[in-house]
Amino acid sequence: SAVISQKPSRDICQRGTSLTIQCQVDSQVTMMFWYRQQPGQSLTLIATANQGSEATYESGFVIDKFPISRPNLTFSTLTVSNMSPEDSSIYLCSVDVGVRAAFFGQGTRLTVV
């Protein structure tokens, strides 16, 4: 298993600003994943972050809007840039430790006003 600490747990931000979400894992993992969960919805994968390489973005998500860093095997950040109210969501990071199970952080609930 893996324990994932994500912060902040929630934030209220002004439109046009940016927020960086941090994800710390208690063990080294190759792949980290960032998801978005819009209100009342399921999870949509934003990107996959590998250490030492550029993140791989899913269709509909671009690096300029959601830049990701992965400086080492236990840490990643997701930035939500130039925010608008449509970005109000829960953002979740997850890891797969090779046992066909994903472990998630508790999520960051973002409200853009």
Next chain:
Amino acid sequence: TQLLEQSPQFLSIQEGENLTVYCNSSSVFSSLQWYRQEPGEGPVLLVTVVTGGEVKKLKRLTFQFGDARKDSSLHITAAQPGDTGLYLCAGEGGPIEGAQKLVFGQGTRLTINP
């Protein structure tokens, strides 16, 4: 693109009743995972099924993977208020999508009334 259709999306039943949640796709998955999510928390894994036809039991919860590995079901017997939550199925991509990437169904928001 792999898609998972989960049904029903909302279900409200009385304590003690049985229920089944379905997760269907036209795609084959390497594995199918079921998660439960409570408010303010990330999803927590309940079970992973890997083999076509596999059945796994977790107390009052029974999970089944279809023979063709395209669908799955979650059956809860004698539901309890503590079973309330958002249930999510997630398919692990096959050779085309790549392993470890999960495709999530829309979720089933389950409410068990005392």
